[in-house]
Amino acid sequence: MKNICFYFQVHVPYALRRYRFFEIGKDHYYYDDFGTEQQIRELADKSYLPANRIIANLIRTSGGKFCCGFSISGAAIEQLEQYAPEVIDSFKELADTNCVEFLAEPYAHSLSSVFNDNEFELQVKKHSAKIKELFGKKPTSFRNSELIYSDEIGEKVAKLGYNTILLEGAKHILGWKSPNYVYGHPYLPKVKLLTRNFSMSNHIPFEFSNTSWADYPLTADKFAQWIADAPEKEEIFNIWLGYEAFGSIQKDYTGIFEFLKALPTQTFNRGIGFITPSEAGKMTPVDTISAPYPLSWSGEEKDLSSWTGNHLQEEALQKLYSVAERVNLCKEKALKRDWQTIQDTDYLRYMSFKNAWGSTFDSPYDAFINYMNILADFLLRVDAEYPTSIENEELNALLKTINEQEATISELENTIKTLRSRKTK
Amino acid sequence: MKALMFGWEFPPHILGGLGTASYGLTRGMSVQDDLEITFVIPKPYGDEDQSFLKLIGACNVPVVRKENSWDHVNERIGRIMHPNEYFWYRDHIYYDFTRIGTNELGCIEFSGRYPDNLIQEIDNYEAVAGVLAHSLEFDVIHSHDWLTYPAGIFAKQISGKPLVIHVHATDFDRSRGNVNPTVYNIEKRGMDIADHIICVSNLTRNTVIEKYHQHPDKVTTVHNAVDPVPNVEHFKKEERKDKLVTFLGRITMQKGPEYFVEAAYRVLQRSKNVRFVMAGNGDMMQAMVDLAASRGIADRFHFPGFLKGSEVHQMLANSDVYVMPSVSEPFGISPLEAMQVGTPSIISKQSGCAEILAHAIKTDYWDIDAMADAIYAIVEYSSIYKTLSEEGIKEVNSITWDKAGLKVRSIYNRVTGR
Numbered sequence: 001m002k003n004i005c006f007y008f009q010v011h012v013p014y015a016l017r018r019y020r021f022f023e024i025g026k027d028h029y030y031y032d033d034f035g036t037e038q039q040i041r042e043l044a045d046k047s048y049l050p051a052n053r054i055i056a057n058l059i060r061t062s063g064g065k066f067c068c069g070f071s072i073s074g075a076a077i078e079q080l081e082q083y084a085p086e087v088i089d090s091f092k093e094l095a096d097t098n099c100v101e102f103l104a105e106p107y108a109h110s111l112s113s114v115f116n117d118n119e120f121e122l123q124v125k126k127h128s129a130k131i132k133e134l135f136g137k138k139p140t141s142f143r144n145s146e147l148i149y150s151d152e153i154g155e156k157v158a159k160l161g162y163n164t165i166l167l168e169g170a171k172h173i174l175g176w177k178s179p180n181y182v183y184g185h186p187y188l189p190k191v192k193l194l195t196r197n198f199s200m201s202n203h204i205p206f207e208f209s210n211t212s213w214a215d216y217p218l219t220a221d222k223f224a225q226w227i228a229d230a231p232e233k234e235e236i237f238n239i240w241l242g243y244e245a246f247g248s249i250q251k252d253y254t255g256i257f258e259f260l261k262a263l264p265t266q267t268f269n270r271g272i273g274f275i276t277p278s279e280a281g282k283m284t285p286v287d288t289i290s291a292p293y294p295l296s297w298s299g300e301e302k303d304l305s306s307w308t309g310n311h312l313q314e315e316a317l318q319k320l321y322s323v324a325e326r327v328n329l330c331k332e333k334a335l336k337r338d339w340q341t342i343q344d345t346d347y348l349r350y351m352s353f354k355n356a357w358g359s360t361f362d363s364p365y366d367a368f369i370n371y372m373n374i375l376a377d378f379l380l381r382v383d384a385e386y387p388t389s390i391e392n393e394e395l396n397a398l399l400k401t402i403n404e405q406e407a408t409i410s411e412l413e414n415t416i417k418t419l420r421s422r423k424t425k
Numbered sequence: 426m427k428a429l430m431f432g433w434e435f436p437p438h439i440l441g442g443l444g445t446a447s448y449g450l451t452r453g454m455s456v457q458d459d460l461e462i463t464f465v466i467p468k469p470y471g472d473e474d475q476s477f478l479k480l481i482g483a484c485n486v487p488v489v490r491k492e493n494s495w496d497h498v499n500e501r502i503g504r505i506m507h508p509n510e511y512f513w514y515r516d517h518i519y520y521d522f523t524r525i526g527t528n529e530l531g532c533i534e535f536s537g538r539y540p541d542n543l544i545q546e547i548d549n550y551e552a553v554a555g556v557l558a559h560s561l562e563f564d565v566i567h568s569h570d571w572l573t574y575p576a577g578i579f580a581k582q583i584s585g586k587p588l589v590i591h592v593h594a595t596d597f598d599r600s601r602g603n604v605n606p607t608v609y610n611i612e613k614r615g616m617d618i619a620d621h622i623i624c625v626s627n628l629t630r631n632t633v634i635e636k637y638h639q640h641p642d643k644v645t646t647v648h649n650a651v652d653p654v655p656n657v658e659h660f661k662k663e664e665r666k667d668k669l670v671t672f673l674g675r676i677t678m679q680k681g682p683e684y685f686v687e688a689a690y691r692v693l694q695r696s697k698n699v700r701f702v703m704a705g706n707g708d709m710m711q712a713m714v715d716l717a718a719s720r721g722i723a724d725r726f727h728f729p730g731f732l733k734g735s736e737v738h739q740m741l742a743n744s745d746v747y748v749m750p751s752v753s754e755p756f757g758i759s760p761l762e763a764m765q766v767g768t769p770s771i772i773s774k775q776s777g778c779a780e781i782l783a784h785a786i787k788t789d790y791w792d793i794d795a796m797a798d799a800i801y802a803i804v805e806y807s808s809i810y811k812t813l814s815e816e817g818i819k820e821v822n823s824i825t826w827d828k829a830g831l832k833v834r835s836i837y838n839r840v841t842g843r
Contacts, residue, residue, distance in 0.1 A: 020794050021801040022695060315808035353783075353816075365786050368809055369802040 002227055003236050003275040004267060005194065007069030007101075007143070007166070008243035010048065010076045011109050012040060013346040015360065019370055024377045030338065035360070037083045040076075044084035047247035052090040054257060058264050059099045066264045067099040069277045070243070071143050074107035074127055075344060077134070088134065095135035101276040102131045104139035104162060110343035111307055113144050113153045114294055115321040118399070122328065123340075124160055141166065141277040145345055147196065147240075147297040148304065151186060151290055158191050164281030166240070169195035170302035173291045180234035184285035192281040193289060196240045196297060200226065205245035209254040220262035228270040236280050240297075299355050306355040307348040312368040316348060319375055325395050326386040329402070335381055342378060347371050426837060427461045428454075429563040429580065431554065431573035433537075435466050435473050435480065440538060442758050443593050446625070447569050449652050450591075450833065451478050453826025457834055463561060465576070467550060468537030471505045482506065483553040487515045487531035488522040501530060517560040522552050543572070544607060551575040558583040565589060565837050571596075571608060574615025587620040587840035589833075594625075594755040595632050601678055601752060613637050620840045623647050623833065625756040626777025647833055648781050650826040651761040660735075660742035660766045667700045668804040671744040671768075673737065673759055674751075676707030681750035681773065681790045686713055688748070690720040691797035692804075699725065699804055704740055706731045742766040745810065746803045750790045751776050760785055764821040769813035771799045781824065784816040 015035030019027075058066040070091070072080075080087045094100040106112050106123035107130065113120045124142075132138045142162035144153065149167035157165055169179030174195065177183075185191035203223075207213040215222070227237050242249070250256035264274070298306040307313055320343065327339045350359040350367035361367035386395070430451065434444030451462050455477035462478040469482035485502045498508040515531065527533055533549045540546065554576035566586055568577030570593045581588040595612060596604040616622055616637050622644045624630040630646045633639050654660070670692070672685045682703060689701040703713060703726070710728070717726040732740055741747060747763035747770045754776035761778060763770050764785065772779050773790035786803075788795040803810050837843075 020798050021805075022691060022794075022797070024695070311808035311812045315806060362787065363783070365799075365802075365809060365813070368806075369786075369798055372802060372806055372809075373798070 002230070002234065002272045003280070004227065004272060005069070005236050005238045005240075005275050005277055005280050006067075007071060007103060007238075007240045007277060008051075009071050009073075009143075009241070010243045011071075011073040012043060012076055012079060012244075013109070013344040014075060014079070014341050015039060016347065016370060016374065019373045019377070021373050021376070024373055025380050028334070028338075028377060028381060030342070030374045030377075036079060040079045040083045043244055043248055044080065044087045046252065047244050048080075048084075048087045049090060050252070050257060051243065051246040051260065052087070052094060054260050055100075056090070056094055056097070058261070059094075059097045062264055062268070064097065064099050065268070065273065067101070067274045067276050067279075069101040069103055069141070070094075071103040071105050072131075073105060073109040073145070074123075074130060074340065075109055077130060092135060095137070099276075101141065101278055102135055102137070102139050103166070103277060104128050104131070104142045106145055108340040108343040109145045109345055110340075111145065111148070111304075111317065111345055111348070112321075112324075112343065113148055113156065114304065114308075115317060116324045117156060118328065118403075119321075119324045120156060121160060124157075140164065141281060143240075143277075146307075148294055149291055149296075150294040151292060153294065154185050154191055154193070154291075155188060158185070158188050163190050164192050164194065164277055166194045166238075166277060167196070167291070168295055168297040168302055169198055169238070170295045172302065173289055173295060177287065177289065178231075178234055180230060180237055181286045182236060182280060182283045184288040186288045186290040192283070192285055194236070194238050194277055194280055195289070196238045198297065200237065201239050201241050204239070204256075204259075205241050205249045208245075208250045208256055208259070218259065220259050220266040223259075223263060224266035224270050224272060227267065227272055236275065236283070238280075298349075306352050307345055309352055309354070310364075312351045312364065313348050316351065316368065316371055316375065319372075319379065323379060323382045325399055326382050329395065329399065330382070330385050332385065335378075335385070338378060338381075342371075342374060426459060426565065426834075426841070426843070427563040428463070428565050428567050428837065429557070429561060429586075430462060430464045430567040430569065431550075431576045431580075432464055432466050432569040433572045435464065435469070437472060438470050438537070442756070443570055445652075445758060446593060446649050446756075448474075449650060449826040450829060452652070453650065453828070453830035454833060455830075456827050457830065460834065463563065465554070465557065466537065467535035467546065469505055481557065483550055484532055484535045484537075485511065485530075486553045486556055487511065487527075488518060488525065488533060488552045488556055489527045489531040490515055490518050491527075491529060491531035493530060498530065514556055514560050518556055519559055520552075520555055522555075525549055525552060547572055547575055547611070551579045554580045555583060564841050567591060567833075567837075568615065568619075569593060571612045571615060574611055574619075578615060578618050581618065588618065589621045589623060589836060589840060590615050590619040591623045592616075592625065592629055592633055592755070595629060595636070597632050597636055598629075598753040598755050599679060619643075621645065621836050623836060625649050627780055628753075628775070628777045629755045645832075645836060647829050647836075648777070648824075649756045649758060650824045650829050651758060651765065651821060652826065653822070654738055654762070654765050657765060660738045662767075663743055665743075667698050668696075668745040669743055670699060670701050670746045670748060670800055670804070671740060671763075672701075672703045672705075672748050672750070673732070673740060674705050674749070676703065676705050676710045676713055678709060679752055679754070680707075681752045682707075682709055682713050683716060684750040684790055684793055684796065685748055686716045686720065686722075686726070687793045688750075688796040688800060689717075689726060690722055691793060692800050693722050693725055696801060696804060699800075701726045702729060702740070702744070703727070704729050704732050738762070738766055741768050744768050746771060746800055748796065748800065749773060749776060750788075750796060752790050754778070761821050761824065764817035767814040767818055769803050769810055769817060771796060771803075782820065784813055784820045786813070 015032040017032035107127035141164040143166035147168045179195040179197045183193040351364045432447040465481045467483045558580035566588045568590045596608045741763045756777035760770035770785040786799040
C-alpha cells in the first residue's frame with residue numbers, strides 16, 4: 001500500500017535588531033522584539049492556526065487515518081509561547097489525537113551537527129526534553145536543521161537513540177534510486193533513512209499559485225493521481241515542507257487550504273494512506289544509501305553552501321563556534337540564551353550571495369556587518385566569564401570532568417551499593 | 426552607420442568624468458565594424474588617441490571665410506588637421522558668423538575648459554556645429570552633456586538627422602536642487618528637441634523624467650563602464666601598520682565630504698589603528714579641515730590635496746576602504762576604479778553606480794552610522810575585506826564599455842529607423 005508521509009517544519013528566527021559597532025560592549029540586547037512579534041503573530045494567524053484547525057478536522061473526519069509529523073524548532077516554540085500561546089495549545093490538541101508525531105532536532109536550529117558535537121548533543125537533548133514537556137511524548141525520529149545529514153551525522157544521531165532519520169532525497173546520493181522507499185544506513189543496520197521527495201514537496205510551497213508552471217493548477221486530485229500513477233512498489237512518499245507554505249507563502253486566497261482539506265479524500269479514494277515518520281521507520285529498508293559529505297535541503301546544490309559557502313560565513317562560523325566550550329561552562333542564563341539564538345542557520349544564510357531569500361538586510365554584506373557586531377559583543381561577554389588567556393585544552397579537560405562527573409558518580413554509587421549489600425550479607 | 430558626436434573633453438586632457446566616459450564609450454563602440462565615429466571637441470592638443478575614431482577640433486574649423494594660402498594653413502594647424510580638410514570646411518560656410526571674434530584663419534579660439542564665459546563658448550561651439558553639419562555626412566548626431574546640446578540641435582536642424590543626447594549629469598546633481606535657470610534652459614531645450622535621451626543611471630533618468638518633464642519612452646539608461654587600468658599589477662598595497670580609509674574627489678557639497686568626516690569620528694571612537702584621507706580640492710576643503718579639527722581627529726585625518734594620473738590609482742590601491750558619500754552622483758566612476766585595484770568600496774545609495782554594483786556596500790549618504798559601521802567591519806574583519814576585494818575585481822571587470830556601446834548602437838538603430 002502506498003502512503004504519504006507528511007512532516008511540516010515550524011521554524012522562524014528571532015528578528016535581529018540593527019546593532020551598530022559602537023554599541024559593542026555597551027548594549028547586550030540583540031533583538032527587534034517588535035519585528036519578532038509581528039512576524040510570529042502573522043504566521044500564527046495566517047498559517048499555523050488555520051492549518052492546525054484543518055488538520056484536526058481531517059484527523060477527526062478520517063477517524064484517525066490521516067496523520068502527519070511536525071518539527072518545531074526551539075526558537076519557534078519560545079516565540080509561540082511568548083507571542084501566540086494559542087498555537088502551542090492547538091498543537092497540544094493535535095498531540096492528544098495520537099495521530100501527530102513531533103520530531104527531534106537541535107534546539108537552536110543550528111549547524112552544530114557539523115561544527116561541534118558536544119553542542120549538538122546538548123541541543124538535541126534540550127529539544128527533546130522541551131517536546132516531552134509540552135506534548136507529553138519523547139520524539140523518536142530525528143530530522144536535523146535544514147535536513148543536514150551525512151553518514152557521520154547519522155552515527156551521532158544514532159548514538160543519541162534515534163533510529164529513524166530524515167534527509168533530503170538529493171540526486172547526488174540517491175543516483176538512480178527513487179526517494180519513495182525506506183533505506184538503511186551503510187554501516188549501522190538499525191538506522192532507517194527516509195528521503196524527501198523534493199520535487200513533489202516543492203510543488204506545494206513554490207508552484208501552487210504559479211500560473212506559468214506547466215502543471216498549473218495543482219489540485220488535490222492531480223497530486224493524488226501522481227502518487228497513484230507511481231510504480232506499484234513505491235510505498236512511501238515523503239512530502240516535507242515548511243508549514244508556512246499554508247497561508248503565508250501561498251496565501252489563503254490561492255486556495256491552498258482547500259487543497260489541504262481535499263487531499264485525504266482524494267488519496268483514500270485511490271487507496272493511498274498516510275503514515276508518520278516513526279511508523280515509516282518500522283518498514284524494512286530496500287537498500288542502503290551513503291552520504292560521505294553533508295547534504296541539506298537547500299538550493300540547487302543540496303549541500304552546505306548556503307551557510308558555509310563564502311568567506312563571510314566562514315569567518316562568522318569560525319568565531320561563533322570557537323567559544324562553544326566556554327559558553328557551555330558558563331552559568332549565566334542570559335548568555336546561554338543568546339548563544340542558542342544567534343546560532344540560527346538563517347542568520348548565516350542571509351550572508352549568502354545566492355540564497356539569501358527572506359533576509360531583512362539590504363545585502364549579504366549588511367547581514368554580515370550586523371551579525372559580526374552582535375557576535376563581537378557576545379564574544380566579549382564570554383571572555384569576561386572565561387578569559388581567552390585560558391587555553392582551550394585546559395577547558396576541554398575541565399569540560400570532560402564535568403561531562404563525565406555524572407557517569408562517575410553513578411558508577412561510584414553502584415560500587416557503594418554493591419559493597420553495602422555485601423556488607424549486609 | 427556614421428555618427429557625429431559632440432563632446433567637451435577627451436583624454437589625456439580631462440577635467441572631470443565626462444572626458445573619461447566619452448573616451449570609454451567611443452572606444453567600446455569602435456569594436457562595431459560598421460560604425461564610424463567623428464568626435465568633435467572644442468580644443469584638441471594633438472596627443473589624443475585617434476586610432477579608433479576621427480577627432481575634429483572646433484578651434485580649427487573656420488566659421489568665417491578668410492583667404493589663406495595652403496602653406497600658411499599647414500604651418501598653423503597642419504600638426505592637428507590636414508589643410509585640405511580646412512578648405513573643405515571653408516567651402517561649406519553658409520551663415521554669417523562675422524559677429525564672432527575669429528583669428529586670421531576664420532576660426533574661433535576655444536579654451537576647452539570651463540571658463541567664466543562658458544555660455545559664450547557654448548554658443549561659439551554651436552556655430553562650428555553649423556559648418557560641420559553642412560560639410561560632413563552622417564546618420565545620427567550624439568551630444569555629450571549640456572555644453573554640447575545647442576551644437577547638436579543646430580546640426581539636427583541643418584541636416585534633419587536624428588539627435589541623441591547623452592546626459593552625464595544634470596544641474597540638479599551639481600546644485601543639490603538650486604538650479605541655474607540658464608543651464609536648466611539649455612538642458613531642457615536639448616531634451617525637448619532630442620529624438621532620444623541616454624542617461625548614465627536610472628537615478629539620472631528619473632531626474633530627466635520628473636524635473637525635465639520628458640516622456641519615459643524617450644529616455645533610456647545606459648550605465649557607464651570602466652576601462653581596464655593599464656599595468657594594474659603595478660599598483661600594489663604598501664605594507665603599513667594603520668588601515669587607510671580614503672575619500673577621493675572634489676571636496677564640494679555634491680560629494681558629501683562632511684558625512685565622511687563624521688563617520689571617521691565615529692570609527693575612531695573605537696578603532697585606533699585607522700587613518701582617514703580626504704584627497705582632492707574644492708570649496709569645502711577649509712570647512713572640512715575645521716570640522717576634523719573640531720572633532721579632535723586631526724591627527725588621524727589627512728588632506729593630501731589634488732592627485733592626478735597614476736597617483737590616483739596608487740592612492741586607491743593603498744587604501745583599505747574607499748568611501749564615496751555623494752549626495753547626488755549621476756554615475757560615479759571612482760568606486761569602480763577603486764575596485765579595479767582591489768579596494769573595497771562604500772558608496773551612497775544616491776549614486777548611479779550603486780545600481781549596477783553588488784559587491785560594494787551601499788548606505789544612504791546621510792546615514793553616518795551605517796557608513797561608520799561598514800568602515801569598521803572592513804578594517805576589523807578580514808573575510809569581508811577579502812570578499813569585497815576579490816568579488817569586486819571580478820564584478821568590475823565584467824562591466825565593459827563594449828556592452829554599453831551595443832546598447833547605444835541599438836538606440837541609434839531605433840532613431841534612424843534601421
